Amino acid sequence: MDLRKVWKLLHGRRAVSVVVSNVILTGAVIAVSFVVLLWAQYRSSAYNAQYGEALNADIARLKERLAFEYAFYSGGNLTVYLMNCGTIDNENVTAVYVSTSTGELIKASSSITLMHFNGTQIADKDLDRGEEGYFTLSSLNLVTGTSYSIRVVTGRGSTFDHTFIA
Amino acid sequence: MTIRLLLRKRFRKLIANSKGFSSVIGTTFMVLVMMFLSTSVFLWTLSQNTLYNEAVRARNQEESDRRNENVVAVSGNYSVSGNEVTVNVMLRNAGSVAAQIINLWVLDTDPSNRRYANKSLNLNLNPGNVTNLVESSPLTVTIPGANASHNFASWFVTGRGNTIPLEKEQAVIVAQLAQGIGSLALDFATFRFFTYANSTMLANYSDGIKSFNVPSRTSIAFGVVLTNLDPRKQTITLNLYSQVWLYFPKSPGQSTVFYIVNVASDGTITTPYSPITVAFGETKLIVFASNVAGGQTTVSISSSVENLPCALNLLLLGTIGTRDYGQNIPFVSLYVYKP
Numbered sequence A: 001m002d003l004r005k006v007w008k009l010l011h012g013r014r015a016v017s018v019v020v021s022n023v024i025l026t027g028a029v030i031a032v033s034f035v036v037l038l039w040a041q042y043r044s045s046a047y048n049a050q051y052g053e054a055l056n057a058d059i060a061r062l063k064e065r066l067a068f069e070y071a072f073y074s075g076g077n078l079t080v081y082l083m084n085c086g087t088i089d090n091e092n093v094t095a096v097y098v099s100t101s102t103g104e105l106i107k108a109s110s111s112i113t114l115m116h117f118n119g120t121q122i123a124d125k126d127l128d129r130g131e132e133g134y135f136t137l138s139s140l141n142l143v144t145g146t147s148y149s150i151r152v153v154t155g156r157g158s159t160f161d162h163t164f165i166a
Numbered sequence B: 001m002t003i004r005l006l007l008r009k010r011f012r013k014l015i016a017n018s019k020g021f022s023s024v025i026g027t028t029f030m031v032l033v034m035m036f037l038s039t040s041v042f043l044w045t046l047s048q049n050t051l052y053n054e055a056v057r058a059r060n061q062e063e064s065d066r067r068n069e070n071v072v073a074v075s076g077n078y079s080v081s082g083n084e085v086t087v088n089v090m091l092r093n094a095g096s097v098a099a100q101i102i103n104l105w106v107l108d109t110d111p112s113n114r115r116y117a118n119k120s121l122n123l124n125l126n127p128g129n130v131t132n133l134v135e136s137s138p139l140t141v142t143i144p145g146a147n148a149s150h151n152f153a154s155w156f157v158t159g160r161g162n163t164i165p166l167e168k169e170q171a172v173i174v175a176q177l178a179q180g181i182g183s184l185a186l187d188f189a190t191f192r193f194f195t196y197a198n199s200t201m202l203a204n205y206s207d208g209i210k211s212f213n214v215p216s217r218t219s220i221a222f223g224v225v226l227t228n229l230d231p232r233k234q235t236i237t238l239n240l241y242s243q244v245w246l247y248f249p250k251s252p253g254q255s256t257v258f259y260i261v262n263v264a265s266d267g268t269i270t271t272p273y274s275p276i277t278v279a280f281g282e283t284k285l286i287v288f289a290s291n292v293a294g295g296q297t298t299v300s301i302s303s304s305v306e307n308l309p310c311a312l313n314l315l316l317l318g319t320i321g322t323r324d325y326g327q328n329i330p331f332v333s334l335y336v337y338k339p
Helices: A003-011 A016-063 B003-016 B021-068 B169-181
Strands: A066-074 A077-084 A093-100 A105-109 A132-137 A147-154 A159-165 B071-081 B084-093 B099-108 B115-125 B130-132 B139-142 B152-158 B163-165 B184-186 B192-198 B213-215 B219-228 B236-238 B243-247 B255-263 B276-278 B283-290 B308-320 B323-337
Touching: A016 B021, A066 A147, A066 A159, A066 B099, A066 B115, A077 A093, A077 A147, A093 A132, B071 B099, B071 B152, B071 B163, B071 B283, B084 B099, B084 B115, B084 B152, B099 B139, B115 B139, B184 B323, B219 B255, B219 B276, B276 B283
Parallel strands: B213 B323
Antiparallel strands: A066 A077, A077 A132, A093 A105, A093 A147, A147 A159, B071 B084, B084 B130, B084 B139, B099 B115, B099 B152, B152 B163, B184 B219, B192 B219, B219 B283, B236 B276, B236 B308, B243 B255, B243 B308, B255 B283, B308 B323
16 A cells, blocks of 8 residues: 555545444443453352351351260259360350150250350360360259250351250 | 376366355355364363362262261260269271261250250370270360259261260169169279378379279378269268278288278378268279378278288278169279289
């Protein structure tokens, strides 16, 4: 292409509006596309975070395990000895349900104080891996020699059941 | 016009035509965005699922280990001294995984004294390992109000949360045997003798020297561990005439007697003799040291029986419950050496 043709192309006014409109339209499409990309990424990140949280909670629940070492009833008080034999720390007890062998609820308690075996209160209010502790439920009226079941609910939502004879 | 020329002409026309260019770009972008997002979400979800599967696999493994844990507690029995309840037991890991024993629970099941106690432990058992807690390190817990006539239940707790109940099989057999040969059983393996730190104090009390070879011409005393296995669960009281009697087959007529004595925790022999009681199930170290009944005169084996074997008999006298009691326990042989 010689210089004369380049000069003619730059100074020619024919179809200028078509080029401009095409450039504007293309630019607008690209801009909108980027906005859509960012929005979609934001939405997928939110989904990822939500899904990740749910999954991590499930994994933490899977790692939880409480062993009932002993449950002793005397004088209206039920003392339950527990051990965290799972593979995750910070296992706390948020609710306890005592029911009969037929499933009739006798007592539900959500204010549980965990104690060390030596009688002192557990400072962080939870059981770490391998840690042992107990709690006491008072004002129970159980029949001696009868079988009852106890359900312990942890802060992560796991439930552990145990049967004992009062 | 050939088909090839026709296609080339149409392609040039398509390239030259600017109509719908933005739509093409937009569509391309959309496709790229969709591919990028779906791929990233898919890969991320895949990684999360891998994490979850890993957690499930680990949980299954733990559950499998927990189910494969198989520790048995056999040959168990209880002895009571005051509020102290001692559990004698043999632990055997019969499972395929190592086990850690972290706790012992003992429950007094007597209706008059429903109390319990626990003791923290740290016993590690590999598969096939046997830990004999009968001889080496008995487990003692404190239960206020415990009595030898009470029945006890106990169990161990493992680190995986399993509980191992104690089986009292052998205690029953021993108690049945006791009905035939007498209510006091001698622990053969813990037989010992003592030398003196001074004229009234035993050296290295209460361990002594666990041997069946004893020196002559040296003041010594004997220590035997007795357990009351009376089938009627009565308390036995030993009076001052209870003694250890040595006789020498190769030296007829030669015998040596060691009378029962009271010994303080530091090894000092106290006088006068105060009758020793052994409650049912209780295991006690009884010391025989005196040349005279009820007193404290040291005894040594004569040099005339050096390098000779002898038989040792326990002649136990006193009361069982409200009745008189007498039992002769043989079975121990000694060799007297020249020091």
